[in-house]
Amino acid sequence: MKHIKDNYNGSVQLRCVVCGATDKFDSNEDNSYIKCTNCGKEYFGGYDELVEYNQQEINEAVEAKVEEIKNDLDKELQNMFRNAFKGNKYIKVK
C-alpha cells in the first residue's frame, strides 16, 4: 500500500492526515481499513478515505502529468508534421 494507481506512475504518495507520514501505513488485505503506525490514526474508510484526504495533492500530480503528456504530444506532432511535409512540392520554403 504505497502508491496510487499505476497509471499515475506512483508519483503521489498518500499522506497521513494527522502526522504526514507516507510510509507508515498498515492496511488489511483489501485496504478497507488502514492505520498509520506512526501516529496511530485509524482510517475506517480505508484506502478511499485516505485518497479523499489526499485528493488535492493527487489532482495536482495528475495535472502535472497531463501537462507532461501534452508537451510530449506537442513534440511528437511537430515531428509528424515535419516528416509529413518533407519533400512536399506544394510547400514553399522561402
Ligand SMILES: [Zn+2]
Ligand atoms: Zn499518522
